[in-house]
Amino acid sequence: MIRSRALALPLFALGLAAQAPANTATTAREAPVQGQTSAPVERASPTVYRTRIVARYPHDPSAYTQGLLWHDGALYESTGRVGQSRVRRVELTTGKVLAETMLPRSQFGEGLALWDDQLISLTWRDGAVHRWSIADLSHLSSTEDFPFEGWGITTSEEGLIFSDGTASLRVIDPETYEVRREIAVTINGRPLRYLNELEMIDGLVWANVWQTGYVVAIDPADGVVRKLIDARALVAEISPQTNDDVLNGIAWDAEKRRLFVTGKLWPTLFEIELVETDNEVR
């Protein structure tokens, strides 16, 4: 049997450009010594998956998707852009908006997470974090002094985890937003920046990598990327016309184990499955 040769995916070509830290610059390219199964310095490389489309659902093509989650039979979505930022409940099969609330018109909405019976939404550079009732999306409270850019946010057993566009995730207290710890995210030993929309799935933090067709699954214990999902086929189907309408938005139906992804201004929300490949990230 002839086994097809695994494809090597160079990090830089993937758009996952990250500089090697100075103290590990030489280790990543060292070849294993002949006879050894692995070099002692070899870095854990992520398993690479491609996507298989299970279903396509309508998605509001005017929704600049910044946060996406599944709860109790419906999608919840937060959108961005000044004057257009919203938090909404959406019917999966039709894409119909069942309920929505607008953010203050001056603010640029970002990620969305669920904590108990409250939705928590970030803003990009406004310093505002809002809380909304999951029941009717009514506004509950806000803080205006959040000291980070807000990008993506999700819920974990440790608290909330958010991204700010850097190669760091932070675990924060869900009430005070105080930082409990910082997670330095790496892929093959190199920092991975532009982490955007997030979703906690089976103990890993999944993240869109901004302006790429890739999703990564990060181990929150050590920040190492364990899985790389090559979703470029979805991007190709949508055929974005600008730099704005990028892949963004991951939601997980834990009960039925359904995975949903979409993008900013995309007309389609995809339900997908992952197919493991032999491809390697170098």
Ligand SMILES: [Ca+2]
């Ligand atoms: Ca999400």
